[in-house]
Amino acid sequence: MIIMKTLALLLLLPAAPQDDRVLPAGKVPADGRLQPPKDLNGSFPFEVPATREAWAKRAEEIRHQTRVALGLFPEPERTPLNPRLWGRAERPDFTVDKVAFESVPGHYVTGLLFRPKGKTGKFPAVLSPHGHEGRLWDYGEKGVRRMISEGAERFEKSGRFPQLARCATLARLGCVVFIHDMLGYADSVQIPSPIAHRFAKQRPELDRPDRWGFYSPQAELRMQSILGFQAWNCIRALDFLVSLPEVDASRIGVTGSSGGGTQTILTCALDPRPVVAFPMGMVSTSMQGGCTCENACYLRIGTGNVELTALFAPKPQGMTSANDWTKEMATKGFPELEKLYALLGAKGNLVFRNHVHFPHNYNYVSRSLMYGLFNRHLKLGHEEPIVEEDFEPLTPAEFTVWDDTHPKPASGEDVEVALLRTLAEASDRQIAGLDPAKRREVVSAALDVMVGRRPPPAGAVQREKVEKKDGGDWWRFKDLLRLPDRGEELPVLSFHPKKRAWNGKVVIWVDGAGKAALADTAGGPVPEVARLLDAGFAVLGADLLYQGEFLADGKPLREQPVVRNPREYAGFTYGYNPLLFSRRVHDVLTLVSFVVHDEHAPREVTLVGANGAGPIAAAARARAGAALARTFVDTRGFRFASLKSYRDPDFLPGALKYGDLPAILDLPGSALWLAGEERVPEGARAVAGVSAAVEALLAP
Numbered sequence: 153m154i155i156m157k158t159l160a161l162l163l164l165l166p167a168a169p170q171d172d173r174v175l176p177a178g179k180v181p182a183d184g185r186l187q188p189p190k191d192l193n194g195s196f197p198f199e200v201p202a203t204r205e206a207w208a209k210r211a212e213e214i215r216h217q218t219r220v221a222l223g224l225f226p227e228p229e230r231t232p233l234n235p236r237l238w239g240r241a242e243r244p245d246f247t248v249d250k251v252a253f254e255s256v257p258g259h260y261v262t263g264l265l266f267r268p269k270g271k272t273g274k275f276p277a278v279l280s281p282h283g284h285e286g287r288l289w290d291y292g293e294k295g296v297r298r299m300i301s302e303g304a305e306r307f308e309k310s311g312r313f314p315q316l317a318r319c320a321t322l323a324r325l326g327c328v329v330f331i332h333d334m335l336g337y338a339d340s341v342q343i344p345s346p347i348a349h350r351f352a353k354q355r356p357e358l359d360r361p362d363r364w365g366f367y368s369p370q371a372e373l374r375m376q377s378i379l380g381f382q383a384w385n386c387i388r389a390l391d392f393l394v395s396l397p398e399v400d401a402s403r404i405g406v407t408g409s410s411g412g413g414t415q416t417i418l419t420c421a422l423d424p425r426p427v428v429a430f431p432m433g434m435v436s437t438s439m440q441g442g443c444t445c446e447n448a449c450y451l452r453i454g455t456g457n458v459e460l461t462a463l464f465a466p467k468p469q470g471m472t473s474a475n476d477w478t479k480e481m482a483t484k485g486f487p488e489l490e491k492l493y494a495l496l497g498a499k500g501n502l503v504f505r506n507h508v509h510f511p512h513n514y515n516y517v518s519r520s521l522m523y524g525l526f527n528r529h530l531k532l533g534h535e536e537p538i539v540e541e542d543f544e545p546l547t548p549a550e551f552t553v554w555d556d557t558h559p560k561p562a563s564g565e566d567v568e569v570a571l572l573r574t575l576a577e578a579s580d581r582q583i584a585g586l587d588p589a590k591r592r593e594v595v596s597a598a599l600d601v602m603v604g605r606r607p608p609p610a611g612a613v614q615r616e617k618v619e620k621k622d623g624g625d626w627w628r629f630k631d632l633l634r635l636p637d638r639g640e641e642l643p644v645l646s647f648h649p650k651k652r653a654w655n656g657k658v659v660i661w662v663d664g665a666g667k668a669a670l671a672d673t674a675g676g677p678v679p680e681v682a683r684l685l686d687a688g689f690a691v692l693g694a695d696l697l698y699q700g701e702f703l704a705d706g707k708p709l710r711e712q713p714v715v716r717n718p719r720e721y722a723g724f725t726y727g728y729n730p731l732l733f734s735r736r737v738h739d740v741l742t743l744v745s746f747v748v749h750d751e752h753a754p755r756e757v758t759l760v761g762a763n764g765a766g767p768i769a770a771a772a773r774a775r776a777g778a779a780l781a782r783t784f785v786d787t788r789g790f791r792f793a794s795l796k797s798y799r800d801p802d803f804l805p806g807a808l809k810y811g812d813l814p815a816i817l818d819l820p821g822s823a824l825w826l827a828g829e830e831r832v833p834e835g836a837r838a839v840a841g842v843s844a845a846v847e848a849l850l851a852p
Contacts, residue, residue: 171675172668173701174618174630174643180704181632184639185697189729191715192440192447196456198488204495211463214455218421218463220601220806221451221727222383223375226594228578231257233392237265238558241550243543245269246323250553251330252339255388256578259571260561262339262553263287263332263389264316264546266323267398276403276530277393278322279419279426280331281386282315283410283433283514284349284443287331287338288551289315304515307542311516316551318407318519321540325523325532328399332389334411334445335382339553341563342571348378351444352719354798358565361793365568367444369798372722373808374576377448379418379723381575386419394425401425403530407522409433409514414446414457421463428529429469430522432514435461437484439477440728447723449805450601453730458485465489466498470525472505476512516540579809595810596819599774602806604730605738606775607745608635615746623676625651626685633694633746642739643701645670646692647677647685655688656755658747659849662740662772664764666700667693680846687850690754694743696736696768698801711799722798726805733768733804740772748779758849759783759822762842766790766828767802767813773821780822784845787813787828 180186201207219225235253249265264287268275282289291298296305296312305311310320319329336345343366351367358365365371366378386406394401405428408416413434420429434441440457441447452460461469473481486504493502505521523538554560561567583591612635619630627648634641645667648654661681663669670681670693681691695701698709712732714725730738740759747757759780761769766785773783792807807813817824817833824836825845832838839845 171673172645172671174632174645175701178704180702181641181643183641183697183702185735186702189713189715189725191717191724191728192442193438194728196437196440196452196458198437198456198458198462198485200488200491200495207492207495214459215421215463216597217450217453217455217601218418218460220375220598221448222380222418222422223377223575223579223809224380224384224422225598226582228256228384228575229582230388230391233388233395235392235395236558239550239553239555241546243269243320246320248546248550250558251332251392252553252558253388253392255385256571256574258574259342260340261332261385261389261392263330264319264551264553266319266329266331268323268326268328271326274400275326275328275398276405276532277328277330277396277399278405278407278526278530279386279389279393280315280319280322280329281406281408281412281415281419282331282334282337283408283412284334285315285410287315287333289313299515302510304510304513304517306516306540309545310540310542313545314514314516314519316546317516317540317543318514318522320543321519321523322526324541325527325534325538327405327526327530327532328393328396330389330393332385334415335378335385339560341554341560342567343378344563347568349443349445351721354720358569359796363569364572365565366572367721369722369795369800369803370793370808371572372449372798372803372805373792373795374572374579375449375806375809376572376575377723378445379448379451382415382445383418383422386415387423390419390423390425403427405429405526405530407432407526410512411441411443411446414441417457417460420467420469421460426464427467428526429464429467430525431461431469431471432518432522433474433476433478433512435471435485436478436481438480444719444721444723447721447727449723449726451723451727453604453728458488462489462492465492466496466501468498468501468503468525468529470503470521472507472518472521474510474512475508479508482506583810591815592819595815596774598806598810599771599816599819602731602804603734603737603771603775605734605741606777607741607748607779609745610749612637613742613746613749621675623650625649626677626682628675633742635742640738640742642694642696642742643667644692644694644743646690647681648690649685649688652686652688654690657689657758658754658756659684659689659691659758659760660740660743660747661691661693661760661762662696662765662769663693663762666695668700669693669763680843683846683850689849692743692747694739696739696765698732709801711797712801712803714799720798722803722805726798731804732801733771736768737771737775740768741775744772744776744779756781760842760845762786764788767792767816770813770816773824774816774819776821782823782825783821784825784839784842785817785827786842787817787826789828
């Protein structure tokens with residue numbers, strides 16, 4: 153009886169802690185990534201490179217990042233626009249036509265086309281995307297009088313409609329101007345405004361592989377976003393403009409305000425055709441765009457709106473500040489843009505006015521600055537200053553695109569689902585149609601953005617030796633690896649052979665349980681590691697971000713942290729912060745760099761990814777290049793397409809667009825040993841599991 157009671161008491165005692173900790177109990181690594189994630193209201197300074205060559209390299213990197221983030225890499229097929237123009241309205245010196253064209257089959261971009269009247273020849277063209285006030289922004293009678301009294305507007309009629317006022321004036325000056333609807337505004341009805349701009353709650357019923365909507369994990373895995381689709385609509389709008397016989401395609405300008413300023417920045421960053429731009433109300437080192445339609449995964453990681461604006465340099469562009477998030481532009485943002493333009497020998501191509509006495513706007517005063525800039529660089533030939541004149545506002549019958557003869561298309565969930573399926577099928581055909589070498593090149597280039605890092609250079613990783621233990625047949629080390637430039641710190645556990653001389657080979661063991669998977673409860677090596685040590689291998693592992701010692705409460709991470717925002721949208725977090733999956737890949741690459749550049753100069757490095765860490769190891773292999781001799785990946789049949797939440801620790805936007813895990817495994821890299829897959833890529837070796845991989849490593 154006494155023995156039974158003693159055994160019962162022993163069973164109730166807490167288990168002895170596993171002896172794999174590097175830091176004292178309760179302490180987490182001094183890693184900056186444990187801080188709350190950055191959001192759209194953070195600080196986004198622009199650091200100007202020292203040389204033109206450095207800027208050219210940086211600009212191409214950011215431009216590529218932008219293409220991937222917007223789902224435009226590789227660029228989609230430019231399908232027939234099938235434009236329709238009708239319902240002309242006449243004014244003394246300009247005309248207005250209603251327009252609808254298909255940016256992709258079945259989706260209509262709607263808007264108004266302003267053209268000069270009484271002039272002949274080829275005309276410059278201006279694309280004028282609007283912001284969240286809408287194409288038909290109306291101050292109202294009282295509002296416009298207040299604006300006039302404050303000096304923000306000049307006329308009661310045209311001043312009520314500032315979006316249309318700039319179109320009318322530019323047409324009078326001799327430009328063909330197209331103002332088109334953002335998704336869900338005015339006559340763009342197929343994707344309703346509550347979805348495009350006010351989305352707040354995930355819709356599980358629209359998150360299936362066969363039926364998904366915007367903002368769902370399925371959409372993000374395919375890089376489908378409202379921002380990306382609106383950017384494509386802008387590019388297709390330029391296609392429409394240059395297709396007009398009266399347009400001079402060598403003289404193209406773009407200007408928009410607020411959300412239209414965001415569209416102006418991105419259009420001019422990606423499309424080479426514009427020669428002058430005026431992005432209004434969004435060039436700022438602070439708030440980057442508060443709407444779901446202004447954010448996308450990856451877009452502003454390591455960059456921001458000022459640097460995105462800089463991608464248009466050295467072409468001429470202008471902007472003003474206001475008493476909003478742009479109010480510090482005179483001291484934060486514009487000086488850096490001015491420095492870049494000076495570096496490129498084009499300082500005179502940049503204009504800016506500080507208008508902080510006005511609220512957020514694109515008013516008469518700001519428009520006047522734009523008219524002068526466009527007059528000079530579109531070669532309109534007018535004497536300056538250019539004074540905006542009044543015009544008779546368009547009537548509802550004149551500014552409404554759809555009518556009885558041209559009925560508006562359907563809208564709703566089925567239309568949304570059909571659009572995203574059309575986009576996905578077109579992308580899948582495009583990538584599948586590439587030859588294998590080109591397809592690997594595309595996937596690798598996309599992964600450059602999705603992962604965002606290669607192994608750190610020699611000397612970048614610092615080691616702090618915490619403990620060395622003699623285990624008889626082996627040495628056990630506990631270390632902290634630091635990447636000071638990035639504020640990262642990893643707890644590392646490693647075993648080195650003692651009974652047998654080191655053979656110059658190292659195994660980096662990455663596990664879903666972290667470094668604890670290397671050691672038994674007594675702190676010694678688990679059987680697979682012990683076998684490697686007996687053969688002369690050294691083995692090390694680490695707690696990757698939010699594994700092991702990164703978890704203050706010791707509980708496995710079920711959901712990765714996201715920014716505080718009432719809207720459940722991945723872009724509000726991963727548009728500014730790397731994915732947890734990507735950061736864990738970074739940690740593996742840190743381990744690779746540490747081992748490869750170690751003073752003992754290992755002659756061979758193997759990476760093992762097991763127990764849920766196989767996909768991380770696969771991505772690290774694709775980034776590590778020649779640093780690894782071989783990689784073992786146990787996928788357990790994992791596919792990114794199976795993820796149900798954008799907060800899942802393995803979530804990786806774009807993974808499905810570029811072929812899911814099999815496409816990553818197919819990328820060039822070290823020799824590949826693979827478990828958990830029914831089909832093994834050509835050149836890879838199938839093994840039964842991690843124990844079989846160890847046996848293969850030990851084979852002569």
